[in-house]
Amino acid sequence: MSGLELLTMRFLLASLGCLAAGLSVWAISALLRRCLPALAMQRSLWLLGQLTVLAIFVLMLLPHSQRVRLIPPLEGATRTVTQFLPAAAATALPAPRAAQADATPALSPRTLLLRGAQAWLAIYLLGLAWSIARLWRAHRLLDSLAKGGAPAKAQDGATMLEVDAPISPMLLGLFKPRLLLPRHLRDFDPLQRQMIVEHELTHLRRHDLQWMSAGVLLQTLLWFNPFMRMLRNSLTWAQELGCDRDVLRGRPAAQRKAYASALVAQLKLQHLAPQGALAFGSIDPNTLTERVALIRSPASTRRAMWARAATVAALAAIAGGNFALQPALAWSVSPSAQSVAALNCTTLVDAASGKALLREGDCGARITPVSTFNIAVSLMGYDSGFLRDEHAPLLPYRAAYNAWNPDWKRDMAPRDWIRYSAVWYAQQVTRQLGRERFERYVQGFGYGNRDTGGDAGKDNGLAWSWIGSSLQISADEQTDFLRKLVRHELPVSPRAVEQTATLLRLDDLPNGWRVYGKTGTGAPVGADGKDDFSRSHGWFVGWASNGKRTIVFARLAQDEKKEEGAAGPRTKEAFLRQLPAQLAKL
Incomplete structure (x- = not known):
């Protein structure tokens, strides 16, 4: 939004x-x-x-203050962690219908409310x-x-x-x-x-x-x-x-x-x-x-x-x-404290044609990208030359970073950063870029609402704008960004795209599709000003390719009650469990 x-x-x-x-x-x-x-x-x-x-x-x-913040719990971004979500509880992807790809999506309650607000x-x-x-x-x-x-x-x-x-x-x-x-x-x-x-x-x-x-x-x-x-x-x-x-x-x-x-x-x-x-x-x-x-x-x-x-x-x-x-x-009532239904979306898009192959839920709702923004930061880092490969640079952890996740309190290379979604590593990359270059990249990527201002009056956009702050993106905009990435239409070098894909590579699916993805975990802020972990939301975005066809995807899911483990990995697990059958039908 x-x-x-x-x-x-x-x-x-x-x-x-x-x-x-x-x-x-x-x-x-x-x-x-x-x-x-x-x-x-x-x-x-x-x-x-x-x-x-x-x-x-x-x-x-x-x-x-109902903005979305990063969840402190662990977030294993690119590893399959099946214990986070039992198979019976996985969120299944609905099977597509023949007319679904070309049909106009029904107006959601949130969209109707927005139109009513505009009319008022x-x-x-x-x-x-x-x-x-x-x-x-x-x-x-x-x-x-x-x-x-x-x-x-x-x-x-x-x-x-x-x-x-x-x-x-x-x-x-x-x-x-x-x-x-x-x-x-x-x-x-x-x-x-x-x-x-x-x-x-x-x-x-x-x-x-x-x-x-x-x-x-x-x-x-x-x-x-x-x-x-x-x-x-x-x-x-x-x-x-x-x-x-x-x-x-x-x-x-x-x-x-x-x-x-x-x-x-x-x-x-x-x-x-x-x-x-x-x-x-x-x-x-x-x-x-x-x-x-x-x-x-x-x-x-x-x-x-x-x-x-x-x-x-x-x-x-x-x-x-x-x-x-x-x-x-x-x-x-506040629209910024979006309902559970409004924060659920699954969308698959053909990278070549841009045709929507599956679009379920409210995919136009904008929220914080949290750790999914690391895809963009990786492209910036490799394009600028600060990041060299998946093992360099190895940056030392400093106590001043105040990492709330124990797995972040270590020296890290780019692969470790993406694996553990370490906020401090991404912040070191953006600081090396500087505000002007960072903003130029975000604008060039057309990323979400492109707002890198950060929290009002705090001048922290370079370090925090994508973590529950000013920068927001919808699932539709995630797939638009990923289409540009896989089609080499972003203003970065081919090597930056190649190295980023290396960091995002997951295990191949049983049917031979190669999968690349990144999770993100967040929670809305309640009326008391604290993170509401009972309504955590999880991102999983990326693409799948079989050598002939590339499908970009975005999955956003919000918990209806407090769940064990971070929402991002749980969302990824549910999505990957259904993806092979889903791709076979497309």
């Missing part, structure tokens, strides 16, 4: 997690609004709620463009309305404009605030008109335009999440209540009653404001009821301070709960 495909799948996962987070945030926030009205009247509750949902989305969108990404981008266009139209409408207004006296740094339109008084403009006042306000009582203007100017002093803009931006980014709209509407509601409270603080009951009457009168006269406008009175009757109730019984400052403290605690609990849930959700 390419990096773009993984990002697309993570985007789908993040969108689902965002919806779940929105539901939990809204449920708790709505409960607080019902049980603790003073808390709900704090605008910080609703904006922080939106930020919490966005944080969950971003966290799930970021790359996770396209829908999201279209929806985002539509949401941005909608906001832009609203901005243009308000701007044209403001341009037609008659200037009035400026207050608190805001330009006041009187417009002949049945709108709500509204404040707009982040950098150049303008207060639009409908002409019908002239018919209001002077005290009512003065309190209405004061309400809008209070929005300006409280920086409500900035708060509102942040809420609209978050809602636009996550336009598909209905809870973001609900949280943003509640933010606007809390801002209105806050301004009402500040305007009415210390005023007598008669003025409070006049202000409530002005609210009702304005609601009858106004038309709906454009989406995103911060407008006095642009509320529904239920919200108006709550505002009038607040006018009659204002909350105390002491209670409001307590509510602010409770807001922080409540949102911290919401965020903590969602972050605690996220790893489990990511592990169960």
Whole structure:
């Protein structure tokens, strides 16, 4: 799976997690609004709620740690070790059917999921463009309305404009605030008109335009999440209540009653404001009821301070709960933690024609090549002249290599390296090549995703990119690479191919076919950050030739439970046990 495909799948996962987070945030926030009205009247509750949902989305969108690493146990790469897998447990190769070679493979669940994720990404981008266009139209409408207004006296740094339109008084403009006042306000009582203007100017002093803009931006980014709209509407509601409270603080009951009457009168006269406008009175009757109730019984400052403290605690609990849930959700759904079925493939390809002779399973799934990449490293080493033959150079083992496999703690020649899959030997070859030449070889080979960057921020691609890191390859790409190798189409010398084949040579099959191959063993990283050996996967790739015909192959198998021994040799044993009969039918 390419990096773009993984990002697309993570985007789908993040969108689902965002919806779940929105539901939990809204449920708790709505409960607080019902049980603790003073808390709900704090605008910080609703904006922080939106930020919490966005944080969950971003966290799930970021790359996770479910990458594949090299398994520490022994891996005898080119020797037949029958004790690793009983004959009865061997994974049999399905017999080919006559029409199978030319038939289009059925879409796997993983492929369907990927296509669904791609479709969702396209829908999201279209929806985002539509949401941005909608906001832009609203901005243009308000701007044209403001341009037609008659200037009035400026207050608190805001330009006041009187417009002949049945709108709500509204404040707009982040950098150049303008207060639009409908002409019908002239018919209001002077005290009512003065309190209405004061309400809008209070929005300006409280920086409500900035708060509102942040809420609209978050809602636009996550336009598909209905809870973001609900949280943003509640933010606007809390801002209105806050301004009402500040305007009415210390005023007598008669003025409070006049202000409530002005609210009702304005609601009858106004038309709906454009989406995103911060407008006095642009509320529904239920919200108006709550505002009038607040006018009659204002909350105390002491209670409001307590509510602010409770807001922080409540949102911290919401965020903590969602972050605690996220790893489990990511592990169960994340496409990078591929299912057992998705990591099983058998493919045989005619080297001359490129025709698929057998293709079972999901052969397009990319994972780490682990020790199968030693085929490529061998070609590089012989082509560059660092490797001379199967016995030279003999490199000394050093304690600094920190080999976790006891069989690696010895001086080694190329044949020993391939036999035991010693990581440190391959690393000495790539270090001798240097980064620039190493990357040039990988690009020239067209190997997998060609990503030699290594782990993010660690600058270790030269030594580790093929071991559970950035470099990934599918079974289909393994056979493509091997076809180029046996057809001498790689940018290396014929001697490099010949010497590599010598290292990979296995025992001949009973029917006379010569077999060359290399294993690889890996395991996904679990949610706890440790290798999950219960789901180890094994590679076995190579080619078989009878002098007239060459067949390249790749076998990838993943364990359903923890098995004894390394997965690579077990995969090889199962494959070789069935290969003679399989070749006889081709």
